[in-house]
Amino acid sequence: MNAIATPNADQAQQDIVDEFAFFGDWTERYQYLIDLGKQLPEFPEDLKIEDYRVHGCQSMVWLVPSGNADKLHFQATSDSAIVSGLIALVLRVYSDRSARDIIATEPRFIEAIGLAKHLSPTRSNGLAAMLAKIKAYAAAALRA
Template sequence: MSTPAFVQESSTAQAQQAIAEEFAFFPDWTERYQYLIDLGRKLPDFPEEWKSEEHRLLGCQSMVWIVAQGDAAQLRFHAISDSAIVSGLIFLALRVYSHRSAEEILATEPDYIAAIGLAKHLSPTRNNGLAALLGFIRDTARAAIPGGTAG
C-alpha cells in the first residue's frame, strides 16, 4: 500500500501542531464534529478481508478494525470504523502515528487530544475506544523494538 493522504508532516510533533491549528479554525464543536466526520471519509480503502475478528479492536463500542505493518524503523497502521466520528478519530491518530518509527511513536504523547479539547467533547465510550486505539498503537511500537514487549 502506498503512503496514505493523511501523512503530511515529517514528525509527530508537526502533525499534532497542524491538527491543533486546523481545529482552532472552527469556532464551535458542531463544526469540529463535522470536520472529524469529513476527515474519517478520507481514510484510505480498507480491504474487506481485514474486517475480521483477528483485526477487530476490542474496547470500542463501534466496530473498529486495525492492521499494523512494518518494523521498528517504520510502522504503518490501517484502520476503519463503522462510525463516522470514530473514523475521524482514527484519521487523527494515524496522521500522528502511522509511517513513524517505533521509537518516535513511543516518545510521543497524544497531546493533540488536549490541544483541541477532544476528551471533554467525547462520550465515555468514545474516550475508551480512543484509549484502546492509542494503546494498540503503542503496544505495537513497543513489540516492534528488539527486546520490546507488548502491554
C-alpha cells in the same frame, strides 16, 4: 530538497491543533472529524478480522500494522463516522513513524483541541484502546 516532507509527530499534532482552531464550535468540529473520516483510504474487507479488532470501542474498529521498528504503517477503519475521523487524526500522528517515536509520542492533540471534554465516555475509552494498541504494536516491533 523534498517539498512534500512528512511532518514529524510533534508537527502533525500542532497542525491538527491549528486546523481545529479554525472552527468556532463543536458542531463544526464534529463535522470536520466526519469529513476527515470519509477521506480514509479504502480498507480491505478481508482485514476485518478478529485479530485486528480494537476492543474497548463501542463501534467496530480494525487496526492493521505493517512495516518494522524503523517505520510502522497503520491502516484502520471504523463503522462509525466520528470514530473514523478520530482514526484519521491518530494515523496522522502515529502512522509511518519509527516504533521508538510512536512509543515516545504522547497524544497531546486530544487535550489541546478539546476532544477529551467533548467525547462520550465510550468514545474516549475507544480512543484510549486504539492508542494503546498502536503503542503495543510498536513495542512488539522493537522486540522483534
